[in-house]
Amino acid sequence: MTRSAFEMHMARTGGVEVLQGRTVALPPPGPGEVQVVIEAAGVAFADIVMRTGLYPGVKAPVTPGYDLVGRIEALGAGVEGLAVGQRVAALTVTGSYADRRNVEARHVVAAPEGVAAELLVAGVLNGLTAWQMFHRVASAQAGEWVLVHGAAGGVGGLLLDLARLTGVRAIGTASAGKQTVVEAKGGIYVDYRREPVAERARALSDGGVVAAFDHVGGPHLKTASIAALREGGTAVLYGGYDATKGGRMRPAAMIRMLLADRLSALKLFSASQGMVGYNVTSWRDARPEVYRQDLSAVMALIGTGQLKPQVGATFPLSEAGKAQELLQSAGTTGKIVLKP
Numbered sequence: 001m002t003r004s005a006f007e008m009h010m011a012r013t014g015g016v017e018v019l020q021g022r023t024v025a026l027p028p029p030g031p032g033e034v035q036v037v038i039e040a041a042g043v044a045f046a047d048i049v050m051r052t053g054l055y056p057g058v059k060a061p062v063t064p065g066y067d068l069v070g071r072i073e074a075l076g077a078g079v080e081g082l083a084v085g086q087r088v089a090a091l092t093v094t095g096s097y098a099d100r101r102n103v104e105a106r107h108v109v110a111a112p113e114g115v116a117a118e119l120l121v122a123g124v125l126n127g128l129t130a131w132q133m134f135h136r137v138a139s140a141q142a143g144e145w146v147l148v149h150g151a152a153g154g155v156g157g158l159l160l161d162l163a164r165l166t167g168v169r170a171i172g173t174a175s176a177g178k179q180t181v182v183e184a185k186g187g188i189y190v191d192y193r194r195e196p197v198a199e200r201a202r203a204l205s206d207g208g209v210v211a212a213f214d215h216v217g218g219p220h221l222k223t224a225s226i227a228a229l230r231e232g233g234t235a236v237l238y239g240g241y242d243a244t245k246g247g248r249m250r251p252a253a254m255i256r257m258l259l260a261d262r263l264s265a266l267k268l269f270s271a272s273q274g275m276v277g278y279n280v281t282s283w284r285d286a287r288p289e290v291y292r293q294d295l296s297a298v299m300a301l302i303g304t305g306q307l308k309p310q311v312g313a314t315f316p317l318s319e320a321g322k323a324q325e326l327l328q329s330a331g332t333t334g335k336i337v338l339k340p
Helices: 045-052 117-121 125-137 154-166 179-184 197-204 219-228 241-247 251-258 280-286 288-303 317-329
Strands: 003-010 019-026 033-043 067-075 087-091 100-104 108-110 145-148 169-174 188-191 209-214 229-237 266-268 273-277 311-316 335-339
Touching: 003 100, 003 317, 019 100, 019 317, 033 087, 033 117, 033 317, 045 317, 067 100, 067 117, 087 280, 087 288, 108 288, 117 288, 117 311, 117 335, 125 154, 125 229, 125 280, 125 288, 145 154, 145 197, 154 169, 154 209, 169 179, 169 197, 179 188, 188 197, 197 209, 197 219, 209 219, 219 229, 219 273, 280 288, 311 317, 317 335
Parallel strands: 145 169, 145 209, 169 188, 209 229, 229 273, 311 335
Antiparallel strands: 003 019, 033 067, 033 100, 033 335, 067 087, 087 108, 266 273
């Protein structure tokens, strides 16, 4: 049965004005697909990169939307282990700025009942990123130290949660006014604008951290992350805030960020330190079973309240452009969510 779907679509690249609402005919789910009525969609930095035309493999025309939470309303042929009416979460990469869409069943996992859709979707991209970096890329053990940049943000806050749950000690950087957010999650707060971050982290950790999670890139990676590592430590690069500094996209810096996942344990020989780029989509596509296992674990922990995603703002789906502007301005703490 063909149904109508409303989506925020971009026919070309450009500013937020290219995001335009439209109603389209949505065919029944094909083999290996499920049709999902979307309860909430996340707004991601990657969506902005797509809008500018710099995201590898994604070209306009396209409907953005990296992740979603919703309910299955139809199953395609050959789909097993899922049911109509079931609540689910998915990392879609594109297409989630909509009120319903067809999703590959292999990208869908069960989502808990009794939890607000906004909280759940705040844990899909952000939670999966935090979980895989913490548990699969880094190797911090109880009692060891990690450094979390942007600790009051969506991924950073969840990294602090994971550190607390595993007995790992965490140092969290954030701007003035966000100290209570960091400390509430068990982190030791460092004001990155007023303190020399690497020096402070090395002092707190008695010689350096075992892992530093860096969403900024650029010179920051060397001066605030690699410089904070102990011998044998690893800097994990997973974002490119440096590429949008001042609210403007800087293509050269963006390309460096997008190639981060191709950095495989580049050794800094002088100190036996490592730098690893992490890209959540590359991990999803290369390790599908691990993806489902990890996202399921994240959803379960949110369901029990052990992981606590932060929602910074919620917008109607039709105001996706305003939501992206807020994200790019760095004017909020936590995940920005769209509600159909």
